[in-house]
Amino acid sequence: MSQTPPNAPPPQDNSAPLSPEEAEAARAASEAEAQAAQQAELATLKAQNTDLADQYLRAKAEAENARRRAEEEMSKARKFAVESFAESLLAVADSLEAGLAVQEATREQLREGTEATLKQLLSALERHKVVQIAPPAGTKFDPHQHQAISMVPAEQEPNTVVTVLQKGYLIAERVLRPALVTVSAPK
Template identity: 70%
Template sequence: MSDTSPTPEQQGAGAPEAATAPAASVEQQLAELQAKHTEVSDAYLRAKAEAENIRRRAEEEISKARKFAVESFAESLLPVRDSLEAAIATHAAQPDASAETVLEGVHATLRQLISALERNKVLEINPAAGEKFDPNVHQAISMVPADQEANTVVGVLQKGYLIAERVLRPALVTVAAPK
């Protein structure tokens, strides 16, 4: 049996040229990969910093929105307060003002209040008699015998209100009892 593997002398022949070419190529590849790694790392750090800045700005916006959410609503109620204060001042200056004049001022103030509420999407829930009872927006206080279909509104004890289509307060109603 003969050994066909190269001898150490045969291995050494031509080996330095072959070893230096791949070594130079490997070093070049390593340098390219390190440069690419540096570039990708830099891009990652920039993207991470940008994401953190966006998150921080969003948190600040949310905080401001919560803090000043009622600003518009409060601003629309200020004329109502002014009218009430003017009515009190008028009554103090003219205690003998007629009931008709006072009532006229109260109605004007109520119109201001209704307008302010509507501008801020606060809508009234005031079901008509005979309207079907809706537990989502009505709260039944009692069931009474009535000459109308069962489970319909007989009367409203207190109006309810929606704010942006969400129940702020349900309407308190009496409901027709089953016959």
């Protein structure tokens, strides 16, 4: 059992009712604490808002810079792709000019020069993934790569290529121009 020292003040009864002034003071103190807590929370939220707004602006600027860099890189890639293609055609132009500079040549020499220049041109096109579509006779008609100009009676199977009127071209497996062909008519 605990004993109270003789000089100790008597224990206070906390259950005693407060006077109206004390109650008002306690309420005011409680409101002041709540208001101080709200002010502190408001200051924290304002700081977070400022920080988030700053992060947003930085992210927006980074995204804009990335978009601009991507556009510049695409522009450079297109420019250099065209430049590379044009550079590969310069040899063909040089061969044509050399052929025109020859004053006297036989038909055979002109043909050889023209064939060599064509081979040079086709090689330059192939380096840039431009490939001819020239289906041999008897090949099944493919509407994705061929354009039928006419149907003719033929001894071969129906719906097959009879002749190629104009070669087509693919670029990176996409049709640049379909081959113009005549197709065998159904019997």
